[in-house]
Amino acid sequence: MAKRVSMLDGHGKKASTARVRVAVRLRPYMEKNEDKVCVRGLDSQSLEIINWRNQMETMQYQFDAFYGDKSTQREIYTGSVFPILSHLLIGQNASVFAYGPTGAGKTHTMLGNPNQPGVIPRAVRDLLQMTRASAEEDWTYSITMSYVEIYQEKVMDLLEPKNKDLPIREDKDHNILIPGVTQKTIDNFSDFDEYFIPASQNRTVACTKLNDRSSRSHAVLLIKVQKSQKIHPYRQLTGKLYLIDLAGSEDNRRTGNQGIRLKESGAINSSLFTLSKVVDALNQGLPRIPYRDSKLTRLLQDSLGGSAHSVMIANIAPEQKYYFDTLTALNFAAKSKQIINKPFSQETVQAPVQSILKRPREDTETAPPPQLKKTKLETVEESPNSSTESLSKHKLQLSSLEPAVVERLLKLDKILTEKGRMETQLLSTPKRERMALLKKWEESQVEIERLKEKQKELEEKALAAEARLERSTGSDLEMSDSSVSESMFREPLRSRATSTAKTKKVLRVLPMQGQNCQVNIQEETIPVVKKTSRKTSGGQENEPGWEVNMRTDVLQNGREKILQFLNSGSLKELKSLQKIGDKKAKLILGWRELNGPFQKVEDLTAIGGMSAKQVTSFLKANILSIVAS
Incomplete structure (x- = not known):
């Protein structure tokens, strides 16, 4: 059973809330015939940008970190990303996402190249090393990965491209998950390369006027670290790392998007606008946060105002033509750093109590076979006839659990009774229908009991009749x-x-x-069998x-009555005869109208559909019915 340890670090101490950390990276200047820049860094945390209202003024911004155009991939990773990885080993979540306009270098920051690896390969390599270094005798680590993209508001599985339009769900502990997504276990970095490189080639990219390989979707890599205890109480800590490469906002007048590119651009800008609304709602303390308005914000629900240690890397371009895109990115980054997250350790206690919950299949009408083993909970609640030693033993097993666990087990045991099982099956139905079904079920139980009593009474009468018969005929x-x-x-x-x-x-x-x-x-009136x-x-x-033998006068009397029915009976009366249905009754009436009355019962073979053998069977059945009545 899961236990959510809210706002605790790995040693059970109270942990403070965590603010979203924002780092800004300035891309190198790339224009050849122009030397105008609109932004420059002041120190390792602040920068300034020209005020578009007054070219003689500048506006200053301060963030958790600022990386200039000369900064390396290692500096960005070591300064902003590496410090949050340790939280994964104590069951907490973390997320890193790159934000900024198209062409500002987000994909390079997250992926990099073989000579300059980015955040994703560095983080995975360090996580593998950290789990190996932290390996203990009583604990084991496992790491799995999933890789998806959000393309035109559809979640696509990049590890298994046939899995399209996957749903995003939220569990009872408010954790965001993607049911049905492919998960791959990675034991070393070569395993990661084997899965990640082909999956990256499945991501949707296209050429625009501003970027030869422009990302047309938001890519999300999920790394799950699971730490399991080998001994009692079998604790399990699960930490998740989201590494997100967002698609950049686009000005279609400069990118030249048309057709499908224009539709993709619209979906990207719409999701980023919803992301901006989420940040505003969090900063204003609104009661409703519009996470569900887009798939992107739904997936970032843990990262923004949720339970993750979050790092945003805002990528900006220095060129004058990117001025308004850069200004928008800086304003969004400034708002995002005010968001407060509340991380907690996700711990699952897997105590060996599954056998307590198992119960043998019960039959409501017959007692369970003696060879079925009784469950531990049944043994604890058994009558005083049970052995004292066994009772104390099982009580000791339950007492070793937490009181809340024992209370839940007792409630589950009550639910698993006969009526409890039935009520559980009806939980998905409306209350009115559920009550009507329960009432009908109770009435059926009463009817069954009444029929059982009646059957018992009839059996007693039959036994009494047999006893009288034995006394009259001998032993x-x-x-x-x-x-x-x-x-x-x-x-x-x-x-x-x-x-x-x-x-x-x-x-x-x-x-x-x-x-x-x-x-x-x-x-006199009964035939001999x-x-x-x-x-x-x-x-x-x-x-x-x-074989049936009858007196001749009884047989003749029966034949006369049947013949009279055939000659004068209506359709309803004919259908009341044995072995005569609606079709044969109509044939008899039609034959009678054409040929007159039947001379003998055997004439039925002339109407068609009845053989001589069927006529004989018809005679026997109806004569027996007449005699019995």
Whole structure:
């Protein structure tokens, strides 16, 4: 179960809030025929830019760090990025993102080249070294990476390009995550190169008038560092590092964007404008921060006003033609450094309590098999018949846990009861529907109990009838054959309500002889049922069959009644006969209108759809039904 250690450092001491640290990097001058510059550095933290309202004045800005056009990749990384990496080893989050107009050198700052590696390769290399150096006997480290881009408000997986338009979610602890994103484990820097270089080639770039390889998307590299304890209480600390290369804001009049480039530019500028609104809302203390207005700000929710140690590297250009882009970037950087984050250590305690939560499958109607093991929680709450030694043992196991953990386990155990399980399944339904379903379920339980009692009553009556029958026929009676014969009388009837329940019958069962037996029913209107064995051509006996023998007058009376039904019955009356459906009833009426009344029942073979064998079956079924009624 997860435990959020809010605003604590790795030693459990109170940690202060962390302000977003802002560093500004000035790109080298790149124009050939012009020497006008609009910005220059004053010292390692401040710079000045010409006031566009009055060319004789300048405006000064002060940040956490300023890196001039002569600064190296190592200086920027060592001065602003490396200090926050140690927070990852104690389960805290960190983020570094490059901001600025297009062509100001953001991608170079984050990626660099083989001769001058940027922030990303340096940070990954140092993290791998730090985990190896911090390895302890009782702790293990693992590092995974994910790489995505936000292109036209869609999150694309760069490690697995087929994963497109991934969602961004927030868990119960307000951590931002991307479900379904590809994660790769890296054990050394060569593993990182193997995954990162092909993924970087999948990023969307294009040529504009200001940049030969202009980024058309925001790229986000997520490095997750997990520190796991090998012994009790199996703590797990998880720190995440976001390395973000933002696409630059663009002036389409200077970039010459058209068609798809214009659409990409619109998406980039829209997301950066939402980012500016988020910063303003945080600085003003507004109740609603518009993180959800764009995918970029949603992903930066941890970094701006969230739980991460954040560093912004604002990249600017010195040329006069970039003046307003530079001024906008400096104003945004000045607002961003006022944002306060509240980092905390994300700790998960994986105590071995999973077996406590496991319960054997229970059947509501039958007791659980004795071989099923009882859970620890059940043993603790068992009746006093349990052994004192076992009870004290399990209480000791629970007492070793934290009180909050024990309380949650007891609540979970209560939920996992029969009714609790059902209520849990209905939590996603509205309350009114849930209450109606529960009421219906309770009514069905009452009905089931009533039917069980009725079944029990009928079984008792059947046993009493068998006892009376045994007393009347002697000790050598065989009740199984009488039960079978009685079921045979009910089989042809259309409704079981018209079975022999209303007619009292006195059965006399003769002793069995070999494979044959017969049951004589001493009542004038009931036929005699015989059990016979059917033989195959090879002389072997198959399963026993049944044959019905009746008195001649009963048979004749039944045939006359059926013939009368066939000649005078309506469609509804014909359908009430056994083995006569709607189609056959209509055929009988049509045949009767054309040819007159039936002379005998066997004439049914003339209407079509009924064979002689079916007519015989029809006769038997209806005569039995008439006799029983």
